[in-house]
Amino acid sequence: MIEIKKLSFSYKAAEPLFCDLDLQVGAGSVYGLLGKNGAGKTSLLKIMAGLLFPHSGNCSVVGCKPKERLPHFLQEIYFIPEEFYVPPVTADVYVDLYAPFYKKFDQNAYTTAINEFALPTDKKLTTLSYGQKKKFLVVFALATNCKLLLLDEPTNGLDIPSKSQFRKLLASMLTENKTFIIATHQVRDLETLIDTVVILDNGKIIFNQPIYESQVNLEALFNQVIAKENVI
Numbered sequence: 001m002i003e004i005k006k007l008s009f010s011y012k013a014a015e016p017l018f019c020d021l022d023l024q025v026g027a028g029s030v031y032g033l034l035g036k037n038g039a040g041k042t043s044l045l046k047i048m049a050g051l052l053f054p055h056s057g058n059c060s061v062v063g064c065k066p067k068e069r070l071p072h073f074l075q076e077i078y079f080i081p082e083e084f085y086v087p088p089v090t091a092d093v094y095v096d097l098y099a100p101f102y103k104k105f106d107q108n109a110y111t112t113a114i115n116e117f118a119l120p121t122d123k124k125l126t127t128l129s130y131g132q133k134k135k136f137l138v139v140f141a142l143a144t145n146c147k148l149l150l151l152d153e154p155t156n157g158l159d160i161p162s163k164s165q166f167r168k169l170l171a172s173m174l175t176e177n178k179t180f181i182i183a184t185h186q187v188r189d190l191e192t193l194i195d196t197v198v199i200l201d202n203g204k205i206i207f208n209q210p211i212y213e214s215q216v217n218l219e220a221l222f223n224q225v226i227a228k229e230n231v232i
Contacts, residue, residue: 001027001148001179002048007057009040009047017043019203021057027147028176029210030193033183035200041183042082044200045150048181049079062147075102078141079150086125086133094125095140102144110143113169117162131157138166142173151182155189167193 002025010016017040025031033041046052047059050066050073059066064073087094091114099105114121117135125133134157141149155163170180170193184190191211199207 001025001062003058003060005058007047007054007059009043009052009054017203018054021203021205023198023205023208025179025181027179028174029179029195030170030174031179031181031196031198032187032190032194033181033198033200034185034187039200040203041200042152045079045081045152045181045183048148049077049150051079075104076147077150078144078146078148080134080137080141080152080154082153082156084133084137086128086137088124088126090124091119091121091136094136098140099144102146104145106143106145109145109173110139113139113142116165116169129157131159131162134158135162135166138169142169145178147178149178149180151180151184153184153186154182155184155186163189 002023004021004023007018007021007023008016009018009021021044033044035041043052047054048061048066050061050069053067062073062076064070066073066077089097095107095110099107099110114136117139119132119136119139120128125136128136134154138151138154155166158166167190174180182190182194194211196210197207198205
């Protein structure tokens with residue numbers, strides 16, 4: 001699904017964020033991307049989505065080079081950033097405008113999830129609360145049936161019932177051909193959903209294991225990283 005080799009990246013006039021980063025991500029799993037603030041979680045997601053370009057190394061996502069942003073690549077990925085924009089249109093109009101870009105868009109799955117979240121479809125998205133906007137984007141992203149879903153802090157702004165609905169919805173939509181990568185600080189919200197933990201620290205991946213192999217509580221593992229303890 002994703003293969004990254006010797007990837008290096010830095011912002012202008014800044015220390016390198018990544019240096020010779022290596023990562024392989026398989027299909028059919030939910031990956032939790034963890035790390036301290038500034039570790040590069042959002043930047044790595046943007047590189048995968050083709051929104052940032054590495055200075056060196058290789059990045060292959062669903063068999064494509066993300067930086068080329070080819071149509072068949074864009075049909076197979078969906079990125080929901082922590083800070084997002086929604087146009088001043090209703091949910092129904094949004095679907096009419098954007099669903100045609102995704103050949104596998106599932107209208108039935110979309111309608112079911114909209115009803116599950118009790119989201120209005122006749123109000124402009126810009127009038128909805130932050131949590132409602134995020135739930136709508138998650139619903140639309142899952143309905144695209146793309147192979148790779150990139151989520152940056154997806155549970156921020158969601159209340160407790162919505163977080164539970166979010167976990168159930170993602171779990172129900174996961175198949176052997178799909179991969180979800182979730183960058184988060186909200187470890188408690190997602191520890192029952194995540195299959196594999198990837199931890200970024202000082203420009204390197206210092207931990208990359210399925211949870212069942214690590215035999216470590218996910219929140220405890222994250223706290224170890226924050227405290228700069230040895231987690232390997």
